[in-house]
Amino acid sequence: MTRHSSVAVFIILFFIFLPITNSAQYIEQVEEISAGNFFGYGARQMGMGGAGIMAIDGTALFYNPANLARIPRIEFIFGISNQNYRDRSSVRPIRKIVDYGTAIAQVETLSPRFQGFLPVQTSEEDSKNNTRINSAIITVPYPTYRGSMVIGIGVARSVDFDKIFILNHIDTSELGDIIAAGSEFQSGGLYQWGAGIGIDLSPRIAFGGALYLYTGKHDYDWNYDLDSLNILSYTKEDLITDNYIGFNMKAALSVRLNQAVAIGMTAETPISFNVEEELNGYVLENGADSSYYDYIEYNVKKPFVFSGGISAQFNNAVLMADFDYTDWSQLEYGDNIDMEAYNDDIRLYYEDAVRFRFGGEYVIPKAGLSLRAGYFIDPLPIKSEFINNNRNGYSLGVGMLIDQVMTIDLAFVHASSGRNSDFIYSTEYDSSDNILSSHNLIIDEDISYNRLFLTTAYRF
Amino acid sequence: MRKAFVIFAVSILLLLISGCYTILQHPAAEENYDADDYRADCLGCHTDYHEYPYGYFYGNYPNFWWSTPRWGHYYAYPWWWDNYWYDGSRINSDINDDDEYSPRSSSGEKVVRRDALRPPYTMGVTPITRSGGASDAGSEGGNVSPKASGSDNQKKQEDEKAQDKNEKKEAEDNKKATRRGGGR
Numbered sequence: 001m002t003r004h005s006s007v008a009v010f011i012i013l014f015f016i017f018l019p020i021t022n023s024a025q026y027i028e029q030v031e032e033i034s035a036g037n038f039f040g041y042g043a044r045q046m047g048m049g050g051a052g053i054m055a056i057d058g059t060a061l062f063y064n065p066a067n068l069a070r071i072p073r074i075e076f077i078f079g080i081s082n083q084n085y086r087d088r089s090s091v092r093p094i095r096k097i098v099d100y101g102t103a104i105a106q107v108e109t110l111s112p113r114f115q116g117f118l119p120v121q122t123s124e125e126d127s128k129n130n131t132r133i134n135s136a137i138i139t140v141p142y143p144t145y146r147g148s149m150v151i152g153i154g155v156a157r158s159v160d161f162d163k164i165f166i167l168n169h170i171d172t173s174e175l176g177d178i179i180a181a182g183s184e185f186q187s188g189g190l191y192q193w194g195a196g197i198g199i200d201l202s203p204r205i206a207f208g209g210a211l212y213l214y215t216g217k218h219d220y221d222w223n224y225d226l227d228s229l230n231i232l233s234y235t236k237e238d239l240i241t242d243n244y245i246g247f248n249m250k251a252a253l254s255v256r257l258n259q260a261v262a263i264g265m266t267a268e269t270p271i272s273f274n275v276e277e278e279l280n281g282y283v284l285e286n287g288a289d290s291s292y293y294d295y296i297e298y299n300v301k302k303p304f305v306f307s308g309g310i311s312a313q314f315n316n317a318v319l320m321a322d323f324d325y326t327d328w329s330q331l332e333y334g335d336n337i338d339m340e341a342y343n344d345d346i347r348l349y350y351e352d353a354v355r356f357r358f359g360g361e362y363v364i365p366k367a368g369l370s371l372r373a374g375y376f377i378d379p380l381p382i383k384s385e386f387i388n389n390n391r392n393g394y395s396l397g398v399g400m401l402i403d404q405v406m407t408i409d410l411a412f413v414h415a416s417s418g419r420n421s422d423f424i425y426s427t428e429y430d431s432s433d434n435i436l437s438s439h440n441l442i443i444d445e446d447i448s449y450n451r452l453f454l455t456t457a458y459r460f
Numbered sequence: 461m462r463k464a465f466v467i468f469a470v471s472i473l474l475l476l477i478s479g480c481y482t483i484l485q486h487p488a489a490e491e492n493y494d495a496d497d498y499r500a501d502c503l504g505c506h507t508d509y510h511e512y513p514y515g516y517f518y519g520n521y522p523n524f525w526w527s528t529p530r531w532g533h534y535y536a537y538p539w540w541w542d543n544y545w546y547d548g549s550r551i552n553s554d555i556n557d558d559d560e561y562s563p564r565s566s567s568g569e570k571v572v573r574r575d576a577l578r579p580p581y582t583m584g585v586t587p588i589t590r591s592g593g594a595s596d597a598g599s600e601g602g603n604v605s606p607k608a609s610g611s612d613n614q615k616k617q618e619d620e621k622a623q624d625k626n627e628k629k630e631a632e633d634n635k636k637a638t639r640r641g642g643g644r
Contacts, residue, residue, distance in 0.1 A: 072536055072537055142484060145484070313522060366528060368528075404531075
């Protein structure tokens with residue numbers, strides 16, 4: 001038996017005799033889509049790198065409700081957004097074998113992917129566009145004799161699920177090819193409905209609070225085809241729909257240190273999402289098809305978020321900087337014992353993250369124009385071994401004041417990041433359905449997005 | 461979560477009822493208290509009034525808010541200080557042109573800075589001094605300063621002029637002033 005023959009036998013045995021019901025899943029099955037996918041709202045803020053904690057308009061309802069107190073007129077703000085999301089995936093020429101039979105899973109890294117096979121295609125790229133309503137907020141200042149009291153209600157699209165991923169790799173040998181192709185299509189997002197109030201506590205200090213209700217839907221579609229040496233033909237499709245509903249609240253302060261400098265801080269309570277998940281699946285294996293259905297309910301608890309911001313005004317120019325801190329390792333599943341089992345994995349996969357945004361605005365008064373630019377670091381909330389390069393980006397923006405009652409703002413945001421993940425190629429189970437081992441490919445993803453925000457506000 | 465909600469709600473309620481800085485209703489004035497008394501005594505409570513030309517908005521007023529007032533109007537002018545839309549005395553008819561935009565100026569002159577966006581309940585009345593009289597319109601620096609010069613007669617004449625002007629204006633503005641808290 002030649003070396004190639006023995007490899008072929010291994011591959012054939014590998015795909016024929018080992019069950020693969022769980023193939024085509026990431027090792028980070030624990031990955032929670034609602035974590036760390038803040039989308040952003042308000043073209044003015046997004047034009048300044050997303051620095052919004054000290055920006056004064058209706059989006060303060062979500063960024064910093066204390067700053068509602070700085071709005072002197074009845075305002076209606078409406079925004080839309082467009083995103084071009086691009087993902088380029090590459091399969092590394094190595095694989096990992098994970099042995100789950102021990103107390104702590106043992107990982108053995110092998111190279112090359114399969115001996116005797118040469119990679120023909122290892123990377124693929126795809127993109128998708130989405131246009132969404134981004135925000136609609138009305139703020140009503142109550143007439144005051146001293147101080148300020150402003151009420152705001154509205155909705156903003158705060159978390160984005162619009163993503164795409166495509167996998168395409170071909171290994172060739174004298175005996176034939178192993179061809180694997182997968183495409184993952186995700187869409188949806190979370191809308192944050194808010195009602196809040198901002199009140200002046202003194203000429204320099206404003207307090208704000210808001211209650212938020214989150215609703216949203218995540219549609220996940222995974223298609224995977226594997227053809228191994230013309231011996232195994234395998235097709236799988238999963239359609240998963242998650243419906244989210246949750247609520248939380250935010251308390252905020254805005255303080256003017258002097259005529260030019262102001263600071264703000266907010267604390268956002270954990271969000272408790274209730275998730276209803278419905279799965280419809282289909283498998284076709286060597287001509288035999290089967291389908292499956294599942295429905296589960298569980299809770300996701302997103303941790304506290306603490307934010308701070310500063311703004312400085314120099315005549316026609318404003319500089320703003322924001323940060324926020326979230327310890328994503330405190331993310332938790334609940335109300336479902338199977339999901340709660342993932343909580344240990346969450347602590348291994350997620351970590352805390354500090355987002356930083358910095359931006360500026362320059363006003364050309366006579367022209368009624370504002371020019372903006374910004375930079376931001378928005379770290380992926382996962383451990384560094386899963387990150388190739390962290391998420392950061394820049395933004396540009398322009399705003400117009402029309403008459404004395406209306407603004408139109410436009411912002412362009414570009415960001416990129418790189419990450420790696422395990423792709424479980426095949427799984428071995430024992431008779432009790434416990435995973436014994438898995439063969440994983442390592443996939444690198446280069447992700448980038450361009451976002452456009454268009455917001456208009458009318459002050460009555 | 462439930463505990464956090466209760467704490468949050470209680471905090472808001474306490475702020476609203478604890479007599480914080482923000483006042484939604486003016487403290488009741490004595491009966492038979494006429495508009496002149498009202499103005500004369502304003503500084504008893506509002507000593508720092510002119511430090512805040514928008515009444516409540518403590519912040520930076522960039523220079524361009526003055527040279528192109530529509531920015532100031534957009535960002536800082538409370539809606540309840542606007543003229544009624546049906547009021548014939550509405551001044552800001554051309555809100556598209558900063559050069560034409562001259563709020564609170566009835567003489568056709570461009571108003572001085574601090575006067576430009578003064579609250580309507582002092583409309584037509586020159587800033588009040590601590591001595592109870594009236595100074596020239598404006599107070600560019602925005603601070604209230606006692607009138608340091610001028611004889612009593614001169615002051616009296618000025619006061620009388622101002623009072624005549626006030627009375628005329630009051631007749632026009634009484635309806636607005638009631639709503640905005642300045643007149644009776």
